[in-house]
Amino acid sequence: MRASASADLSGASDYIQGVNTLTLRIGLGTNTFGRTSDEAASRAVVDAFVDAGGTLVDTADTYGESEAIVGRWLAGSRWREQVIVTTKVGNHPEYEGLSTNSVTRGAEASLRRLDIDRIDLYYAHYQDDSTPIEESVRAFDALVRAGKIGRIGLSNFTPHAIAEWLRVADEGGYTAPIALQPHYSLLHRRAYETEYAALARDAGLEVYPYRALGGGFLTGKYRTELDLEGRARGAGVRGLLTPEGLGVVDMVRDVADAHNAPASAVALAWLIHQATVTAPLASATTPDQLAELVAAEALHLSTEEMAALTVASATYA
Numbered sequence: 001m002r003a004s005a006s007a008d009l010s011g012a013s014d015y016i017q018g019v020n021t022l023t024l025r026i027g028l029g030t031n032t033f034g035r036t037s038d039e040a041a042s043r044a045v046v047d048a049f050v051d052a053g054g055t056l057v058d059t060a061d062t063y064g065e066s067e068a069i070v071g072r073w074l075a076g077s078r079w080r081e082q083v084i085v086t087t088k089v090g091n092h093p094e095y096e097g098l099s100t101n102s103v104t105r106g107a108e109a110s111l112r113r114l115d116i117d118r119i120d121l122y123y124a125h126y127q128d129d130s131t132p133i134e135e136s137v138r139a140f141d142a143l144v145r146a147g148k149i150g151r152i153g154l155s156n157f158t159p160h161a162i163a164e165w166l167r168v169a170d171e172g173g174y175t176a177p178i179a180l181q182p183h184y185s186l187l188h189r190r191a192y193e194t195e196y197a198a199l200a201r202d203a204g205l206e207v208y209p210y211r212a213l214g215g216g217f218l219t220g221k222y223r224t225e226l227d228l229e230g231r232a233r234g235a236g237v238r239g240l241l242t243p244e245g246l247g248v249v250d251m252v253r254d255v256a257d258a259h260n261a262p263a264s265a266v267a268l269a270w271l272i273h274q275a276t277v278t279a280p281l282a283s284a285t286t287p288d289q290l291a292e293l294v295a296a297e298a299l300h301l302s303t304e305e306m307a308a309l310t311v312a313s314a315t316y317a
Contacts, residue, residue, distance in 0.1 A: 022279055024297055025272050027056035027086075027208055028290075029283035034065030037285045042069050048287035050079050052294045058208070058281050060088035060125060061095065061106055067113035075115050085114060088125035088155060098128040103139040107148055122149040123181055127157045133164050134172075141174040153179035155210075159195045166203055177205065181281070184209035186218060186248055186267055186313040187240060197276045209271060212280035214240060218267040220249050244315040251312035255305050261295055268296035270309050
């Protein structure tokens, strides 16, 4: 089965003038904007991202001020036609779920915050078992036909629900999803590799993994309980402070040292080398951190290094 409306999204596609492929195979996650990064710092990061050739900027209606910050940045930049804007609906308290009402009102609210005419790639953020998939499919299709969104993506759906959405879209002649945003990294492999990778390949879906750096754990900055104190993401990575988790980090650092590269670049490069991955998403709070992420683009890992990383993370496979 193949998504009937699949575009050549080796990045985002023919629906953005002048952009046929991702210039940089990394997407910028903006969940830190307005949270751990104030607006000035956030704008500096996105400026550095596009200056480095980045085009995919990912946000969501539940990321606090992120959409508004991205919108104000877009309004003051010359990059709108080059930047691929992705956001999500379904988890905001005012537009919860994927009913027609939630999807339609959520899209309008995101368009206002982003101050744009069209969302380039719009995700159903979470599966909604209380709404028939047929209703959600029609709601997203209506937004495409109205020109308010360019393409459709799915995140945090079961494989069965993804397949059902594709089937309904295909049989009904509705616009089909062209992208998945799954949780996938060296520290979270099993679900994607056993349940989603083949589905994405067979359906021709683009794949943009989130938490690609394991909440920052794969950068190597968390080694002990003391390292978690005062950290915004400390609670989220505490469970990774195990011999197995630290073993993955040690292998990442070994490979990084061999290339004189940042550990974060190695973790992202491993994902970039996966056959079904289009571009991992990662966030940065400073331009210096952003530069470490961008270094993944030019990092060519050998077959032996890829195998060593895969073996070291086998506990998570």
